[in-house]
Amino acid sequence: MKYDIIVVGSGPGGYVTAIRASQLGFKTAIIEKENLGGICLNWGCIPTKALLKSAQVFKYLNHAEDFGLNKPENISYEFPNIIQRSRNVAQKMSKGVEFLMKKNKIDVIFGTATLQKNKKVKVALNDGGEQTYEGNHIIVATGARSRELPNLPQDGEKVIGYRQALNLPNQPKSIIVVGSGAIGVEFAYFYATLGTKVTIVEYLPRIVPVEDEEVSKQLEKSFKKSGIKVMTNSSVESVDTSGSGVQAKVKTKDGEETLQADIVLSAVGITSNIENIGLEEVGIKTEKGKIVVDDFYKTNVEGYYAIGDVLATQALAHVASAEGITCVEKIKGLEVNPIDYKNIPGCTYCLPEIASVGYTEAQAKEAGYDIKVGKFPFSANGKATANGDNDGFIKVIFDAKYGEWLGCHMVGNGVTEMISEAVAARKLETTGHEILKTIHPHPTLSEAVMEAVAAAYDEVIHI
Structure with missing residues (x-):
């Protein structure tokens, strides 16, 4: 019952951490009290996107005439069927994580974990009984839950x-x-x-x-x-x-x-799941409801680490995954750099969608930058107009002195698939002029990125 690495929690932080640990040759176990994939996959990111897709399709059907089509008669839906499709998508993804655990020879332990001293974890097993496991490195990835306000207690019904x-x-x-x-x-x-x-x-x-x-x-x-x-x-x-x-x-x-x-x-908002998991008994330091860690996710107690929503970093699935990978690669002794939390993309999937990275205009000014700001509306973009949904715009912010890409902010249909250009460019320290000279395909929504940059440098063509 001894492992190199034990991961507590199987959300997008935990299961990704376990897979990377296994790839690096560590004997790995993961402990989960409910479903593989955690809240994000089962009750968050994935099922919400399924619901939003159903809503989008319903909206399209009701606007078929806008696309030159005959509007279907008696457009209707059964609400439970929409919910069931969402649950089916989540269940399918959870089974996919189960497959990945087997493929990577990771032991999955279903139960409720409590941290113990001397690098041990006690687990109240879901199928009965109790078992203690020992690991050279224990990584806490227990995630978060819906935050409750005192004046807004949740009864689960109304x-x-x-x-x-x-x-x-x-x-x-x-x-x-x-x-x-x-x-x-x-x-x-x-x-x-x-x-x-x-x-x-x-x-x-x-x-x-x-x-x-x-x-x-x-x-x-x-x-x-x-x-x-x-x-x-x-x-x-x-x-x-x-x-x-x-x-x-x-x-x-x-x-x-x-x-x-x-x-x-x-x-x-959300509240970190750090209660009743043994932090106090082990002596792991917390601050304002979050676990305190160093740049590579070590707590103040040797052999114990934490990643994801239990930290004071951005509560995003892709952040938790990146933190877990960084954590185990550091444990392995690989040369790794701390995560740049100023270059984390954020996405919101209502329509119009929102995607952003880096400084807002107000933050850039507050930080003392002399800035160039460019903005390009989707109403002037051919692909958005052809799509029949041209609400929104792309806004870019550059340092006027050196051309550093300080921030990018998008609102419109499809922008969550476009923000990675700005994230990668900022990672590579690309300047505004380099983006201007990067040929973007036509007609695409991504052309609007180039046009927004052109607007910042007074070279915009289509407005």
Whole structure:
């Protein structure tokens, strides 16, 4: 029962870590209390994208005439079937992770883990009994869960988190979404597209507040056009679930307002899963609800490491995966560099989609850069116009002195597939002039990247 590496948690941080460890020759085990793939694969990233695709197809069918087609008669759907397709996609992906575990000869232990001193992990096995395992290196990748506010307790029925939102038995006629980060706006788009009356309540002055201000304004404009009510500078003070639906008291800058809906979705962030896993007993340091690690994910206790949503880094699947790979490669003794957290792409999959990396315009100015800013609208892009969806734009920010690509911010259909150009270019320290001289294919959405860069340097052609 001794391993080189034991990984606790099998989300996109944990299972990727285990595979890379096995590739490097380590005898590896992974401990999972529920389903392989963790929250992201089973109750997050993957099933939400399946739901959003169903909504997008429904929208296309209803706008067939815009594409010169006869509108199909009696366009309808069965809400449980949409949910079931999403669950099937998640289950298929989870089985794929199961295959990868077998392929890479990783021992999978199903149970609830508790860290012990002297590099041991005690596991309450799902099929009964208890077992203790020993590892030279133990990596905590237990992820996170939906955050609960004291004034917005989740009952799983009328006040729900993202997990229940993925698996509702019936479509609500109305829903209040509290919080407008990625989770909030994705569910808002999904339900609104299927006809649910949606209200977003955001505490800060604008929705998707981590994004560039112009991106936030564009998304709000698009959402309002699609019938979503957006309330910023607002907060839910209390909820009353005693009736048939929910009554939410919302504090706004103009006073208090009572909203009524079938369901309230709390999408106000996540909380790390670090309770009751043995951190205190082992002596692992935490700070503000996060595990403290060095640049290569070592905790203050020798032989114990942590990656993913339990850290104070960006709570993104691809960040957790990269951290796990970096961690085990360092353990192996390979030459690795710390992750550059300023070059992490973020994507939001409502429509229009959002994708961004690097500094926003405000952040670049605050950092003291003299900047060049370029912006190109999809309304001037041939492929977007042919696609029949040309809302949005691409915005780029460069250092005026050296041409360094400081930031890239996109909003529009398909932009989540385009942001990698900016991420790779920034990694390679590419300048604006080099992007300008890189020939982009026509007609593509990606041409808009080149055009935005051209706009920054007063060389834009198509606007």
